[in-house]
Amino acid sequence: MRLSILIYDGLTTLDAIGGYEILARLPGMETEFVAAQRGIVAADTRRLGLAAFRDFSEVKATDILYVPGGPGGFALEKDDIFLDTIRRLDKTSTWTVGICNGVGLLAAAGLLKGRKATTNWFYQDRLRAYGTEFVAERYHRDGKYITGAGVSASIDTGLFLTSLIAGEQVAKTLQLGIEYYPAPPFPEQRPQDVAVEIQDRIRRFEAEGGKKQLAEVAPFKGMFELSRSAHD
């Protein structure tokens, strides 16, 4: 089984890693990090680089198409190459997964029209424009489309999808493997339970799409080059 995680400049790493850390451990899973070009992809903080070791053209088909979110995702809602790749790989996927505003990328590709989906708390109002009904859940399944709420919801979503693929026992084994028995120091149950001034602060950040952050230059920019053999 193949898991193809699409990564891009300005992704939020935990959107990808939460699901990866579980799904990549499924017996027989072949996991790949894929970007428009091979190379080091800078996360939204500009302080973490992830290796994309396959480019879009190298992935002919996949079983699980996985699209994380992040401030870099907003621009991709109008990126034909990115959206065409999503549409092409979705044609043969068994499961198509979106996390956070990665769900917006599935929606922008037209895959969620007439469907229900969850997404991050701040993106939810934007789904309607793509003909998708928002449901306030941590993760949601509509046919083969699995959507997750914001960032850390990638973990819950990954466990849920694992239970669908391999059953509850395997999911529980992997849950123990990553010791996912959460105990946050501030156990608010839902985003809307958080103080309004905190909600406003995050809303402001989200509204400007993390632009200030994305304008920073990653300290590793230009540091890593593809070796010649990688172009073969």
Add this chain to the structure above:
Amino acid sequence: MRLSILIYDGLTTLDAIGGYEILARLPGMETEFVAAQRGIVAADTRRLGLAAFRDFSEVKATDILYVPGGPGGFALEKDDIFLDTIRRLDKTSTWTVGICNGVGLLAAAGLLKGRKATTNWFYQDRLRAYGTEFVAERYHRDGKYITGAGVSASIDTGLFLTSLIAGEQVAKTLQLGIEYYPAPPFPEQRPQDVAVEIQDRIRRFEAEGGKKQLAEVAPFKGMFELSRSAHD
């Protein structure tokens, strides 16, 4: 404030990313991923490469020393260069953080002698040999030493440390930012509540230190080279 996350061949990515995703967003934080050598570090799954853009010699001092765990960590308990680096950076750190069996690396460096610490569920019996008392908590503070349980506990630990550094309001803001309102599909409360056969399966994996996994060659090995300027 500087956050130095030590990474190494065979780390478990979520050990590092759970804390990073929170701490790196603290205003004014300068985050760096550091390894013995600059280059692409392969995670334990062999399917994810992280960019180490500083080497040990480049980090003269740091405010937060952060050591994740993973099957690759066991060998480092006898690696003088790794342990000396931990000891050296700990001398001036404000906080020293260990997650999962990364706690064992702090212990092996002699930093936790006579102290209490948590660690992952399978490593707990090994702490005693280093003169450290295991406490069964999701995260624990003993002086400037902050320790976390297994893998995903890095998130809870990161939020806890954020509350110590910047206060509860900032921690709650970042918690909302990553939407950490967990809802695992199988809400067992503690590892020991999981069925015994599942515990045994993970115990077997841990006992052999993920050796089979680490023997695999990462598909991106040799693909990324340091550019000449990186050696300047």
